[in-house]
Each structure stands twice: as C-alpha cells, then as structure tokens.
Amino acid sequence: MNMVIRLFVIIALLALTMGRAVPSFSEDEKPYEGSISIGGIWVMDDIDTNEDGAKGTEYNSVLDNTGYWDLKGEFSWEQDGYSFKADGHYQFVDDQEYGAMLDLKRILRLKTDYSRFLHRLDHDELANLEAHIFSNTDPGPSAPKGFFVDMNGDGTNNKNQEIVGSAAVYHTDRGFDDEYDIMRSEWNNKAELMIPQIPGLKLSFAHRYEERKGLDQARTMSKCSACHVVADSKSIDEETNDYMPKVSFDAGNFVVEYSYLHRDFDDRSEDMMVTYNNLAPTHALFTNRLQFDGTTGALPYAKTPDSEKDAHTVKAKWNINKHNIVTAAFVYSESTNKNTDDPYDVLTGGFDDELEMESTSVMARWHSKINRKFSINIFGKYQTIENDDVYVDVVDRVNPSGAPGGAVTLADGYATSTLGAEEGLATGHWDFERKSGYELDLTTLGFDVSWRLMRGITLRGGYEFHYEDREYAEKHHVPDDTTEHTFKLDGDWRVDHTLKFRFGYKLQLVDDPYALEEAVCAPDGSYGAYGGPPGSLYDYSRSYDPRIYSQRVGTRSNQPETTHEFTLKANWMPMTMLSTNFYAKYKMAENDDVDGNSWEQDTYSLGMSLVFTPNEKVSFMAGYDYFNDKYESMYCIAIYDG
Amino acid sequence: MDYRTEAHTFTAVATYNPLAALGINANFSYTTGRGNIMDFKFESMNPTGDVKLDLDTSAVNPNQPYLYDVAYLNGIADYSNLDFTQMDFTLGLSYAVTKDIGLGLNYYYTDFEDDEPYVYGEQDVTIHSLMGFVTLNF
Numbered sequence: 001m002n003m004v005i006r007l008f009v010i011i012a013l014l015a016l017t018m019g020r021a022v023p024s025f026s027e028d029e030k031p032y033e034g035s036i037s038i039g040g041i042w043v044m045d046d047i048d049t050n051e052d053g054a055k056g057t058e059y060n061s062v063l064d065n066t067g068y069w070d071l072k073g074e075f076s077w078e079q080d081g082y083s084f085k086a087d088g089h090y091q092f093v094d095d096q097e098y099g100a101m102l103d104l105k106r107i108l109r110l111k112t113d114y115s116r117f118l119h120r121l122d123h124d125e126l127a128n129l130e131a132h133i134f135s136n137t138d139p140g141p142s143a144p145k146g147f148f149v150d151m152n153g154d155g156t157n158n159k160n161q162e163i164v165g166s167a168a169v170y171h172t173d174r175g176f177d178d179e180y181d182i183m184r185s186e187w188n189n190k191a192e193l194m195i196p197q198i199p200g201l202k203l204s205f206a207h208r209y210e211e212r213k214g215l216d217q218a219r220t221m222s223k224c225s226a227c228h229v230v231a232d233s234k235s236i237d238e239e240t241n242d243y244m245p246k247v248s249f250d251a252g253n254f255v256v257e258y259s260y261l262h263r264d265f266d267d268r269s270e271d272m273m274v275t276y277n278n279l280a281p282t283h284a285l286f287t288n289r290l291q292f293d294g295t296t297g298a299l300p301y302a303k304t305p306d307s308e309k310d311a312h313t314v315k316a317k318w319n320i321n322k323h324n325i326v327t328a329a330f331v332y333s334e335s336t337n338k339n340t341d342d343p344y345d346v347l348t349g350g351f352d353d354e355l356e357m358e359s360t361s362v363m364a365r366w367h368s369k370i371n372r373k374f375s376i377n378i379f380g381k382y383q384t385i386e387n388d389d390v391y392v393d394v395v396d397r398v399n400p401s402g403a404p405g406g407a408v409t410l411a412d413g414y415a416t417s418t419l420g421a422e423e424g425l426a427t428g429h430w431d432f433e434r435k436s437g438y439e440l441d442l443t444t445l446g447f448d449v450s451w452r453l454m455r456g457i458t459l460r461g462g463y464e465f466h467y468e469d470r471e472y473a474e475k476h477h478v479p480d481d482t483t484e485h486t487f488k489l490d491g492d493w494r495v496d497h498t499l500k501f502r503f504g505y506k507l508q509l510v511d512d513p514y515a516l517e518e519a520v521c522a523p524d525g526s527y528g529a530y531g532g533p534p535g536s537l538y539d540y541s542r543s544y545d546p547r548i549y550s551q552r553v554g555t556r557s558n559q560p561e562t563t564h565e566f567t568l569k570a571n572w573m574p575m576t577m578l579s580t581n582f583y584a585k586y587k588m589a590e591n592d593d594v595d596g597n598s599w600e601q602d603t604y605s606l607g608m609s610l611v612f613t614p615n616e617k618v619s620f621m622a623g624y625d626y627f628n629d630k631y632e633s634m635y636c637i638a639i640y641d642g
Numbered sequence: 643m644d645y646r647t648e649a650h651t652f653t654a655v656a657t658y659n660p661l662a663a664l665g666i667n668a669n670f671s672y673t674t675g676r677g678n679i680m681d682f683k684f685e686s687m688n689p690t691g692d693v694k695l696d697l698d699t700s701a702v703n704p705n706q707p708y709l710y711d712v713a714y715l716n717g718i719a720d721y722s723n724l725d726f727t728q729m730d731f732t733l734g735l736s737y738a739v740t741k742d743i744g745l746g747l748n749y750y751y752t753d754f755e756d757d758e759p760y761v762y763g764e765q766d767v768t769i770h771s772l773m774g775f776v777t778l779n780f
Contacts, residue, residue, distance in 0.1 A: 032780075036778045621655040622652075630646045632643070
C-alpha cells in the first residue's frame with residue numbers, strides 16, 4: 001500500500017510538471033484532444049479463490065493483496081477531412097480494452113477494437129455424489145456381486161464395508177486442487193471503402209478473432225457399474241476466426257447488399273481420456289450389453305469438435321414510393337463438423353466423413369404507410385434445414401467364454417454369442433442409419449398494423465403464424481409438426497407532457513408443441529410387471545425392453561401450449577428535476593396436453609426507478625426490481641436396478 | 643412439485659459537486675435471491691406392478707432396508723435450496739487541479755453471502771479495493 005501511495009504522489013507531481021510543458025494551442029485551432037489517466041488499484045484483502053468461491057468475484061481479474069497499474073487514454077484528431085480516434089484501458093494482463101478508428105476523407109475507414117476479461121468459474125467438488133448400498137455377502141465364485149471401492153484407501157477389499165451394489169453413486173475429482181477460470185478475448189477489425197467516382201458503392205471487409213483460454217472442469221460418468229462420476233481439469237484453448245467481405249450498392253430507391261461469412265472454429269484444448277468402470281454384474285450369468293466399459297480401454301470425453309461455417313447472404317430494399325417499402329433477403333449456409341472424418345470408430349466419433357448441415361432461407365417484408373395514421377407490415381419467411389445421415393455400427397459385445405462353472409452354452413444358461421444371436425438375429429442386426437432430428441422446414445407468415453387513434457394514443461396489433469415440419473419425427477419420437485399462432489396488441493398513451501403509458505398483451509397458442517413421446521410411464525398409472533430374476537438369459541419377454549422401456553408411453557414436454565404475457569410501463573415527469581419510471585410484466589405458460597400432470601409456469605417481474613436532479617451540483621437515482629418465477633410440474637425418476 | 647425462484651434488487655446512485663472542481667459519486671446495489679423445490683412427494687407406490695417402491699429388502703440385505711427409501715427421495719428438496727445476498731458499494735472522489743489535470747480516488751466494496759452452501763461449498767466472499775489516478779487532458 002505504501003508503495004502504491006508513493007507512486008501515486010510521484011505521478012501526480014510529474015503530471016503537474018508535464019501539464020505546464022505541453023505546447024499550447026488555442027482551443028479553437030487545436031486539431032487534437034485527448035487525455036491520459038495513470039493510476040493504480042490495490043486489493044485490500046487476500047482472496048483465497050480456492051475457498052471463497054467464484055460467485056462474488058466472477059469477473060474480478062485482480063484479487064491478490066498487491067497493487068496493479070490502471071492506465072487509460074483517449075486521443076482524437078481531426079483535420080481537413082482526416083480523422084483518427086483511439087482509446088485504451090489496461091488494468092491487468094486479463095483486463096484490457098482498446099479501440100481505434102481512422103477515417104480518410106470518408107473514402108477509406110478503418111476500425112479496430114480489442115477487449116479481454118477473465119471469467120472465474122466454480123469448482124464442483126462433487127461431494128454430494130456419494131451414496132451406496134453395501135453388499136451383505138462376500139463375493140464368491142457363484143455369486144459375483146457389486147463393485148469394490150477402496151473407501152479407506154488401504155488397498156484391501158474390506159468386503160462388507162467396501163463392496164457397493166451397482167445401484168450406487170460415487171465420485172472422483174482428479175483436479176481437486178485446481179482453480180478454474182477462462183480468459184476471453186475478442187478482436188474486431190473492419191475496413192470500408194467508398195469510391196467517390198461510384199457513389200452508392202460500398203466495399204467492406206471485416207475480421208473477428210475470438211479466443212478462450214484457461215482451465216475448466218470436465219466431467220463424465222460410468223454406467224451399469226455404479227454411477228461413477230469423474231471430474232478432471234481440462235486446459236481450454238479455443239479460437240474462432242470470422243472473415244466477412246461485403247459489397248453493397250445504393251441506387252437511391254434500390255439498395256442491394258451481398259455478404260459472405262467464413263467461420264473457423266479450432267479447438268486446441270487438452271484431449272481428455274478416461275477408462276470407465278467395468279460392468280458390475282448384479283448376479284451370476286448377467287450378460288454384458290454395454291457399448292463400452294473398462295475393458296475397452298481409455299476413451300475420449302469432453303471434446304468439442306473443430307467446425308467450419310460458410311454463409312452467403314443477399315439483402316435488397318426497394319423504396320417503391322414514399323408510402324411503400326419492400327425488403328427481402330436470402331441466406332444459404334453450410335456448417336461442417338471437421339472431426340468426424342477420422343477412420344470409422346463409433347466410440348471415438350470417427351465416421352469417415354465430415355458431417356454437414358445446410359440451411360436455406362428466404363424472407364420478405366412489405367411496409368405500407370396507408371395514411372398519416374395507419375401503416376401495415378406484411379412479412380414471411382421460409383427456411384429448410386438438412387443434415388447428413390450417420391451410420392451407427394453398434395458394438396457387438398460377445399459374452400466371454402469360460403463362464404462360472406464352465407457354462408458355455410445356452411443349455412447351461414450361458415453362451416458365447418453376440419446379442420440376440422440365440423433369437424436368430426445376425427451380427428449387425430442392431431446397426432442403424434441415424435436420421436437427423438434437425439431435418440426441418442420452417443414457415444413463418446404474419447402482419448402487424450399501427451394505428452394512431454388520436455393525438456397521444458397509438459395502437460399496434462399483429463398476428464404471426466409459424467409452422468415446423470419435421471422430416472424424421474417418428475424416429476425421434478417427437479411430433480410430426482408444430483403449429484403456433486401468436487397474437488399481439490400494444491399501445492402508447494401520452495396523457496400529457498408529464499405522463500405516458502405503454503401497455504402490451506401477447507397470446508400464443510401452440511398445436512402439438514415439441515415434446516418427447518414415449519417419455520414416461522403409462523398415463524393411466526399402470527406399469528409393466530417386473531420380470532424378476534431371469535430364468536433364461538435370452539427370454540426377451542423378461543428383459544428391460546418390453547418390461548420397462550416399452551411401458552413408457554406417456555408424452556412430456558417443457559414447451560407451452562398456451563402463453564399469456566402482459567406488460568405495462570409508465571413514465572412520469574411532474575417537473576424537470578424529477579423523473580420516475582415503472583414497469584411490470586406477467587407471463588403465464590401452461591401445457592395440458594401432456595400425459596401425467598400438466599405443467600404451469602407463472603413469472604412476475606416489476607421495477608421502478610426515480611431520478612432527482614434538483615440542481616447542477618446534485619443528482620440522485622434509486623431503483624428497485626423484483627422477480628418471481630413459479631414452475632409446477634411432474635418430476636420423474638427412473639427406478640430400476642443398474 | 644413446485645420450483646420457485648425469487649429475487650429483489652435495490653440500487654441507488656448519488657452524485658454531488660460541492661465545488662466546480664470537486665465531484666463525489668456513490669453507487670450502491672443490494673440483491674437477494676432464493677430458489678427452492680417444494681411439494682416433492684414420492685409415496686409408497688407400485689411402479690412395477692408386483693413390486694412396491696419401498697419394498698422391505700432387509701431380509702435379503704440388512705445394509706439395504708428398502709428397495710428405494712421414499713423419505714430420502716423426498717429429502718431432495720431440502721438440499722436443493724439457493725439463498726444468497728450480494729452487496730456492492732462504490733465511492734468516488736474527483737478533483738480538477740487545473741483545467742487539464744485531475745485527481746481521482748475510488749473505493750470498491752463487494753460482499754457475497756451464500757446462506758445455503760451445499761453443492762459448491764462455502765461461497766462467501768468480501769473484497770475491498772482502492773483505486774487512485776491522475777488524469778492529464780491535452
């Protein structure tokens with residue numbers, strides 16, 4: 001602290017001296033102006049980010065009990081049609097902002113800005129993920145049961161205290177001592193060229209560079225072997241580059257613009273690998289139907305694929321006359337997953353080909369001002385999205401030979417065969433072509449009107465129709481299509497020069513909102529009878545599919561069928577020194593078209609603010625905001641062993 | 643079940659220039675937030691026809707008295723609560739030594755209290771910091 005104060009005093013004295021040394025222009029003739037601010041920030045506490053959490057210091061870049069520089073500067077210069085502006089702020093290596101703009105007689109304009117900040121993250125210690133039932137018998141050759149977890153760390157299997165059943169959860173935090181934070185930065189550059197000999201023509205090129213670097217927590221979980229949740233620290237290194245050339249031509253009543261976007265996302269983060277738990281059989285002769293477990297070896301997790309996006313956009317605007325304007329746009333984009341072209345391996349995401357998604361959309365809007373009091377907008381949009389199919393070669397686990405007691409055939413109650421072989425199903429029977437759930441056609445049509453009823457009162461109304469048609473709905477157990485109708489009504493009322501109101505109401509009605517069919521237990525409350533311990537390993541009628549999964553015939557959705565939304569705003573300025581604002585919003589959403597209990601959500605928010613400026617020397621502002629949300633729904637949990 | 647969230651935020655800002663060269667400003671904000679699950683009710687029921695949810699399995703395994711313990715399931719609501727308060731206060735002084743030179747001093751205070759620490763542990767933190775600067779206009 002003493003060092004910072006001494007530094008501050010020295011800088012103040014230097015500044016006083018420099019202030020006298022700067023050559024003086026008169027205010028009127030000076031083509032430039034600027035300011036420099038030199039300071040320091042000192043944190044008076046020693047924050048232990050390991051113990052004190054990230055919530056209150058989420059965006060604080062400086063937390064150590066030392067001093068840091070805080071430097072700011074601004075500069076602007078303008079002369080004879082040329083201008084230059086720059087500003088900057090540096091507080092810490094992870095807290096900086098800069099910007100600059102150069103304008104050459106409005107022919108060439110260059111802009112750049114850069115910002116960087118630190119985002120502190122929580123460390124989930126997973127301590128709540130620890131619940132297990134201990135076996136009551138020693139595991140033996142005839143009844144291998146449960147899973148050994150070395151609870152006391154002595155390296156010895158202490159049987160009744162350390163054999164957990166497969167219906168158990170426990171955690172391992174491999175990065176228990178690490179602190180997590182991500183440095184985020186973005187750098188934007190833009191160049192615009194307007195050729196004086198071709199007025200109306202504008203060329204531009206923009207580049208955006210975004211970076212995320214730091215350490216975050218990655219998590220994954222074993223299954224069918226106790227739910228073992230594993231967390232580890234992952235070094236994050238991601239960058240995104242956007243390149244955007246654009247050309248536009250303004251011919252007075254007609255303007256057209258073409259732009260192209262190429263986006264590259266590269267993930268150079270650490271590759272995370274984990275060896276999952278082996279299957280924990282619940283009883284003898286329990287056959288292994290997992291796609292992977294510990295016997296597969298280390299597998300990747302928490303991976304973000306590299307991707308690329310190319311988009312072409314054409315926009316046009318036509319001022320037909322002083323009352324009518326038409327705008328239209330066309331967008332075509334391709335997004336590509338660049339990591340799926342590794343050699344085919346369903347467990348590592350290699351599918352021999354880069355998977356692509358294509359989107360094509362057209363939209364148009366017609367604005368017409370019928371007269372001074374009445375205007376109308378009519379609009380429409382059509383979008384189609386297509387995705388590549390993916391062939392999934394299901395891993396055909398083969399039961400190991402040498403089963404307990406030497407059982408090797410179905411007659412013995414055991415068999416060395418692939419899943420379903422005994423029912424006559426050939427190897428590969430379970431393989432399938434994954435049809436994407438993002439094969440969609442979306443149509444939107446609507447209109448809105450504005451009517452100045454009388455002096456001080458304006459009413460606005462609108463209707464929008466939205467239709468989604470899903471190509472492979474049946475394969476994903478979702479509705480074939482969804483239809484939405486939205487009605488809006490709002491208005492402004494200026495009572496007098498001191499008081500005005502704005503009110504609004506929106507009603508949305510949805511037919512077949514997006515839902516998961518066959519999500520939960522039978523809506524009539526009946527359930528599948530539990531098959532009990534298997535008599536025959538391959539008695540399909542006693543397996544989970546018919547007894548448990550197929551009993552889920554109830555539809556659930558978190559999307560509303562009906563939504564009502566009310567808004568009110570008021571502004572009152574009884575005198576020039578006093579201004580008050582008030583707002584309130586209520587939204588009610590519900591869905592009665594689901595099986596089981598219906599759900600309803602009520603959300604209230606309101607707030608007020610007051611600004612009081614009695615004179616030039618004093619100003620005061622106070623505000624209050626309130627938020628309340630209540631969500632009533634059904635809670636479902638899966639309840640079967642494993 | 644019901645899931646509820648509620649938040650209140652109070653803010654106040656004041657500026658005072660007792661002299662042409664001297665400015666004082668203060669910012670205050672106080673937020674409380676709560677979230678909780680209510681009416682979580684699993685009962686002794688028959689999810690699979692012939693087997694009760696809380697079937698007595700103590701004879702099979704004394705370490706597992708019930709197939710599923712509804713009391714524990716319903717207890718989820720008790721350890722899913724969120725309750726926090728955050729207060730932020732800033733006080734700033736600025737003084738124009740001359741038309742081109744100014745001095746400034748700012749004090750920042752943040753206090754975050756987590757009254758339902760569970761999943762992420764204790765989240766409380768208090769932080770004070772001081773910033774001083776000299777500004778030169780040209």
